[in-house]
Amino acid sequence: MSYNLPQPEQPGHSVLAAMFEYNTWATLHLLDFCAGLTHEQLLSSTVGGYGSIYETLGHMIHGEVSYVERVNGKLPATPPPVGEFLGWKVWRDAVKWANEELFQLSLSALSGTMVIETWPEGTEKYNLADLMAQATSHAMEHRTQISSIITALGLEPPDTSTWAYMEARGALEVTRFAQS
Numbered sequence: 001m002s003y004n005l006p007q008p009e010q011p012g013h014s015v016l017a018a019m020f021e022y023n024t025w026a027t028l029h030l031l032d033f034c035a036g037l038t039h040e041q042l043l044s045s046t047v048g049g050y051g052s053i054y055e056t057l058g059h060m061i062h063g064e065v066s067y068v069e070r071v072n073g074k075l076p077a078t079p080p081p082v083g084e085f086l087g088w089k090v091w092r093d094a095v096k097w098a099n100e101e102l103f104q105l106s107l108s109a110l111s112g113t114m115v116i117e118t119w120p121e122g123t124e125k126y127n128l129a130d131l132m133a134q135a136t137s138h139a140m141e142h143r144t145q146i147s148s149i150i151t152a153l154g155l156e157p158p159d160t161s162t163w164a165y166m167e168a169r170g171a172l173e174v175t176r177f178a179q180s
Contacts, residue, residue: 019136020099020100021099022162023136023139024099024100025165027060027139027143028096029158031057031091033150033158034057034146037053037150044152044153045149046149048148049145055083056146056149057091058080058084058091060139060142060143061094061095062081065079065094067098067131067135068098068101068102068105070115070117070131072105076097078094080094102132111129113129114127115127115128147160
């Protein structure tokens with residue numbers, strides 16, 4: 001599957017952009033793998049995980065969308081509903097949309113930019129930079145849990161490491177020295 005990845009020499013390719021591009025790539029790579037699993041496999045879970053593969057993917061993707069919504073109220077054209085699977089395309093589109101929005105939010109944030117959420121029970125206030133860290137670490141945690149379930153099924157999960165991302169982009173150059 002092609003992911004339209006940025007090339008390593010792309011001008012203006014920032015560290016921040018790389019973090020969100022990696023997050024997008026890793027989740028899409030995992031989604032593509034999971035789309036080939038059977039319904040029974042997608043209902044599998046393991047001890048220490050969030051839930052089934054379906055539940056964990058949905059939670060992870062809904063989380064990324066909700067981080068954007070918390071800050072600016074935006075939602076993708078087809079928001080992925082909690083606890084409901086509308087198809088792989090809806091999830092793929094939501095992942096791409098959310099990570100682009102999160103990247104743009106992180107560019108506009110100053111070190112003291114605060115998010116204030118008001119609920120019937122009270123308010124929550126936190127730094128936007130911390131929410132950006134939460135967005136990427138949350139996704140990585142759940143990708144790892146899903147990979148554990150896939151491994152427990154006796155399958156080899158897709159490599160969603162940063163090394164695999166660099167290799168997919170052509171940004172990893174390896175030189176082997178001849179043995180004497």
